[in-house]
Amino acid sequence: MLISGLQKLTLLDYPGKVACTVFTGGCNFRCPFCHNAPLVLPERLEGDPNGEETVLTFLRKRQGVLDGVAITGGEPLLHGDMPAFLEKIRALGYRIKLDTNGSFPERLMQIVDAGLVDRVAMDIKNAPGLYAATAGIPNLDLAAVERSKNFLLEGRVEYEFRTTVVRGLHSQESLIEAAKWISGAKEYYLQQFKDSGDVLDLQGLSAFSDEQMRQLRDAVAPYVPVVQLRGVDS
Numbered sequence: 001m002l003i004s005g006l007q008k009l010t011l012l013d014y015p016g017k018v019a020c021t022v023f024t025g026g027c028n029f030r031c032p033f034c035h036n037a038p039l040v041l042p043e044r045l046e047g048d049p050n051g052e053e054t055v056l057t058f059l060r061k062r063q064g065v066l067d068g069v070a071i072t073g074g075e076p077l078l079h080g081d082m083p084a085f086l087e088k089i090r091a092l093g094y095r096i097k098l099d100t101n102g103s104f105p106e107r108l109m110q111i112v113d114a115g116l117v118d119r120v121a122m123d124i125k126n127a128p129g130l131y132a133a134t135a136g137i138p139n140l141d142l143a144a145v146e147r148s149k150n151f152l153l154e155g156r157v158e159y160e161f162r163t164t165v166v167r168g169l170h171s172q173e174s175l176i177e178a179a180k181w182i183s184g185a186k187e188y189y190l191q192q193f194k195d196s197g198d199v200l201d202l203q204g205l206s207a208f209s210d211e212q213m214r215q216l217r218d219a220v221a222p223y224v225p226v227v228q229l230r231g232v233d234s
Helices: 051-061 082-091 106-114 128-135 144-154 172-181 210-223
Strands: 003-010 018-023 068-072 095-100 119-123 158-165 189-190 225-232
Touching: 003 051, 003 095, 018 051, 051 082, 051 119, 082 095, 082 106, 106 144, 119 144, 128 172, 144 158, 158 172, 172 210, 189 210
Parallel strands: 018 068, 068 095, 095 119, 119 158, 158 189, 189 225
Antiparallel strands: 003 018
16 A cells, blocks of 8 residues: 555545545556646655554544545555555544545445445546546546446445546536436536646646636536536635
8 A cells, every 4th residue: 555645634525524635646547637646657656654554543543533534546446455444444433435536346346345435436537438538548448437437326335426627628518428427426526627736747738717617517417416516616
């Protein structure tokens, strides 16, 4: 397990919970708009050799103060020892939210069926026909992502689908196609792209304005019961 960071308090990463966020290093996608380049590029990966115990020690001290733990990356399910790590967090009494790109359906099913997560946030990168370009992986086989998406739609665990919306990759038409692809979902979040200053490949990419994001939300709304914006001023 490569743990590359710990945010000790968040009110945003786990909806409705006072939580901390654990960042795992490494990812099998290369989304050009990724704002966590140091967690993705192998040559920039760093981690605490004792990172797992550092996190667990922190969580022991925060029992009764924090409600939950959000696990993000990178791609957390890239790590085969994730179930064992989640078991240790669960033993401390925390609720757990996992972020994933959906490319490891068997591992996702394993941890859900074992009761090791309470909420899953899965990225929907774009309409299926634009997925490879948006994920930065030529000739991407979408079958694994589709399996994860269909599994979550079964409702065995609380979940959300979300798309980081980027000018240059997304359009009203592509977002409508993405919403149709997740037909049956109860909620869908459109996240406004933010330039962190360390984006993987910013060339030709930018953010939609707040008003444009609202227009995109309204265009998608007929296809998913609840569509909400993140990162947009109300």
